[in-house]
Amino acid sequence: MRNTILFVLFLITVLCGVLVYFIPQTGTYILLSISGLLTIIAVFDSLQTKHSLLRSFPLVARLRWLFEEEREKIQQYFIEDNLNGTPINREKRSIVYQRAKLQKETIPFGTQHNVYAKGYEFVKHSLFPKDHHDVIGETIVFGSDKCSQKYESSIINISAMSFGSLSSNAIMALNQGAKMGNFAHNTGEGGISPYHLQGGDLIFQVGTGYFGAGKSIKGKRVFDEEIFKENAIRPEVKMIEIKLSQGAKPGHGGILPAKKNTQEIADIRKVEVGTQVDSPPSHSAFSNFDEMIAFIQKVRDLANGKPVGIKFCVGNNEEIKQMITAFANAKNYPDFIAVDGGEGGTGAAPLEFTNYIGTPLIEGLVFINKLLQEHQLKEQIKIIAAGKAVDAFDIVKYKALGADAIGMARSFMLSLGCIQARECNLDTCPVGVATQDDDLVKALVVEKKNIRVKNYHNKTIKAVKEVVAAMGKKSISDVHPSDVFRRKKEDEVVSLEEVYYPI
Template identity: 80%
Template sequence: MRNTILSIFIGITILSGVLVYFIPQTGTIILLSIACFLTVIAIYDSLQTKHSLLRAFPVIARLRWFFEDERDKIQQYFIEDNLNGTPINREKRSIVYQRSKLSKETVPFGTQHNVYAKGYEFVKHSLFPKDHHYIKGERVVFGSDKCTQKYDASIINISAMSFGSLSKNAIMALNQGAKMGKFAHNTGEGGISPYHLQGGDVIFQVGTGYFGAGKHDINGKRIFDDAIFKANAIRPEVKMIEIKFSQGAKPGHGGILPAVKNTPEIAEIRAVVSGTQVDSPPSHSAFSNYEEMILFIQKVRDLSEGKPVGIKFCVGDNDEIEAMIKAFADANNYPDFISVDGGEGGTGAAPMEFTNYIGTPLVEGLVFVNKLLVKYKLKNQVKIIASGKAIDAFDIVKILALGADAIGMARSFMLSLGCIQARECNLDSCPVGVATQDEDLVKALVVEKKNLRVKNYHNETIKSVKEVVASMGVDSIADLKPNQVFRRRKDEEIVSLENIYYKK
């Protein structure tokens, strides 16, 4: 698209020059001047490295920013305010952009939230707040007594997004940002690509398709392969292994890589046929019951030479989840962590019904898993990573207070790369080069600029979390409790999340 736009402007300039040559009048001279001016801007936009959208759509993208500046007024009076946009409202998107760019993130004239509306949530501050510079708990150690290579992780990490779902430049920027910010980057189920190996800490996800961890058997079925898995798992960049059962966008369905995004390079990494839609199976072929699952987890731990191994799922049938946790306790063998994905999550392609109506939302799922770990005396061994549309410090404080040990973020880190929520992730037409394999669009995302924004967003959000925790009079992020977060349930009733979720 960039080359097409440049060609159009250059062509108009040449045509204007011809008109001036044959018809040297004031009108044609003005037309040539305008054409030259726009062509210079188009060339500048296409060469600059700060804004992906301008690189991909020179000049034209400037119209978006003009209307976005005016949109505040239009939305305020005619369409929607900053809190109504979905799936991530404009206020939340803005905080990511501001932190990524290290720009001003204060707001004037008070909150736009209706603090007297049902569902409003908040924390209470202390008369004796702490100095946020001395707040502890921004890192957490993963690894149970079954693990020999424990991992010291940030409480905020990049959640699972595969190369294929995202572009190579997006993956490189995320991984390099993770390296600079000293946090972890989950590969997603698409396997480990060269773009994940930029020096950042990696969580190697093993999905039902076993990409990077398996092969096809003689019947064409995807199966786990010890040697293939081990070759990737023992890489020094890989710090943890995550066995994916399901994800919030499409629990019980299996991953989807649209055919248009399945390039020869991606197909080679996944050992599939390029140009075809790749559907991961809904369940694992390596195990079919809890006992086999426990053996498989231990096998993966052994093959990875003692690295932390976790499982990821969106909470579904409660009885099944409890039976699984009980089986872990009875066998005295368990994963090192559980990643709980909320039904509201999801960055890639998914059927509408699965996105909208299947899977337990994060808060209820997180609380349920946390209660089970406490009930079966596994809480001290098994850490919880929670993911489900966490964006700002309050989101993180709330989720940690409800029982999570760390947060996985996907869409918020996409926004830090410059995502504008165009919602074209499944169409291969992402205009800012984040979720596309279109080479021309991918080039618009300049890794050397965006990796800094990834790091900035992480670091500034950690700082903000520490500031919020300090205002509450708490010494450590790890000390957050559900009785410190409140919700208005009715016009006159304010209740702590502990009373809502833990005292039923």
């Protein structure tokens, strides 16, 4: 095959040379130049020893790299249907785009879901539905009896995404949209940047790297009370979230690729520019539950009594039980627990951690909810659930299973214009959401996208109210596991109460 390709290219080059000889015009010279260049590349490919495929199929094998590079986009645009795309299918992505742009969001000709397939889920409507305008419960108050500055938040908020992971324009659009829609924006573990300070309410996340809350001492990241307090008492900061782990890579620590670590980000995080920034897998400020409780109270005091929570992906069940028991015994506890799903999210992560480590959200959420109820802590500790929530049904289901509020990351990225190119860790995001490339960042116009962030939030809240109203409920908080159903097999349907809360 190699000889055949080389022979054909050589023959084309000779013919172009003959053509130039008889018709010495610009066009023929261009043809000769192109054919000659392709022949030289093919000869080089056939002689190099690094790539076997190129050696066997010179020049032609380069098409493989092109198609491989564009595989995700080709699959989205030409191969996948509305329901089989991953991690978020086209139907779900479309509803985000439609709500963000205030476009028509109804669908014709019935559902494309197989309603008789195992795993299909639904809610049942009432013969006496309510008017959705009268449905309440779209906000929730965070703050236990240990907290002096309680915070009333929307039940839908922007989950943790750092400046560094996302672009400056993306962060600004998210924060401005949060301000317009009166909901909260989680900073992610990268600290508070100027782009977060657009007037929107902030949940200041403190990760194991203590960016914005600590410093490096002999190469070790440590918590610093003064640095933390300077950020925590900002009026924009409404709550503090101590991140123990995240669903994308539980037990691993955050990763900021070197390509995305610009001088500005390095200055904010107090790290070396152009290097990969790996957060430690665990906190240096505490190493057991008693120390954790003391640290939570210290953080709460430094933040002048603002709500303080912890975020983790559920791992070892016995450890989690011991932690909740420790909270109950100490009569001191966080004001909320953010439960992240092991299915991962926006963060870049090693394949094994994304695919095989951590409890999926539903099981994790139910487990935490049961433990808090068992220890009579549910009234004190609110639960935020984060894991691929996109539409109103997702939110109703998570609320039914014990969540008080929902954290959404990828959904809000989609509202900014994300096309799920899955290049977040390459610094090549084509729409300027997850990149630090200045030219690509400019593609995201803050003054247009902030409105879409607000629209998506508000329209989704309205959709949640409409679903709850159709169920005959007066409040979003009235939904229970017995209200959501799952097809167990073709001729058997059970409620989620029977699945997760059997008597």
